[in-house]
Amino acid sequence: MFTGIIEELGTVTAVEQQGDSVALTVHGPVVVQDARHGDSIATSGVCLTVVEQTPETFTAFVMKQTLDMSAHGTLRVGDRLNLERAASVGDRLGGHIVQGHIDGTAAVLETSDGDGWRRVRFSLAPALSPLVVDKGSVALDGVSLTVSAVSPEDTHPDAAWFEVSLIPETLEATTLGLRVPGDRVNVETDVLARHVRRMLRLDAAAQSLETAAQPLETAGSEAR
16 A cells, blocks of 8 residues: 655656566655565556565566556656655554556646746546546656546536646646646546445445346336
C-alpha cells in the first residue's frame, strides 16, 4: 500500500526489452536506500517489485498488461518518474490509500495557471466516470490528489473530464508540473469507489436473475 505522497523524482536509466515485458532501471537513491529484493516501489503510480539494485538504482520488470494499460509503455531513458516506497505500519496516511494498481490513463486537455497554483483538466474514460467524483480522491502518476471539478452528468461519455488543482509543492516535487496538453498520466481511482461499484453490479445482477426466474416459477405452479 502507498499513500500518494511522492518521496523523490527518479530518472529512467535503462529500458530493456525482455520478451513481451520490460526490465526498467530507475535512478532513485532515496527510495532504494533501505530497499531489499522483492520490495515494492511505486513508479508514477505503478507498483513494481525490486529484482536488482545498486546503492542508487533499482531494476524491476514491467509486465505486458501493465505496459498496455499504463503510460509505462512509452517510457524512455531520461524520463522522470514519481517514486514512493510502500507505506510502513504506523506511518501517517498523508494522502489516501493508493494500491499501485492503475485503472488506465488520462490525457491532459488543458492547463490554467492561477496565483501560485495550476488547474489541470484531464480526459475521463467512460469506464472510470462513475468512480471519479467532485471532492473525491484520485491518484495521478502516483500523486494523491483531490478532484476539484468533474464534467456534468449529461456530458457525452467520450467528452467527460475532471480537474485537479496543483499547489506549488506538487508542481515542483512531482512530474505533474511538467505535464502539458496531450501528455498522458496513470490513473488510479479510489479503491472504496471500486468496491462500491462492484457491489452495485452484483446486486443488479442478482435482481436480474430473480426477475428472470419469477415467470418460470409462476408457469411451474400453474402447470401443477
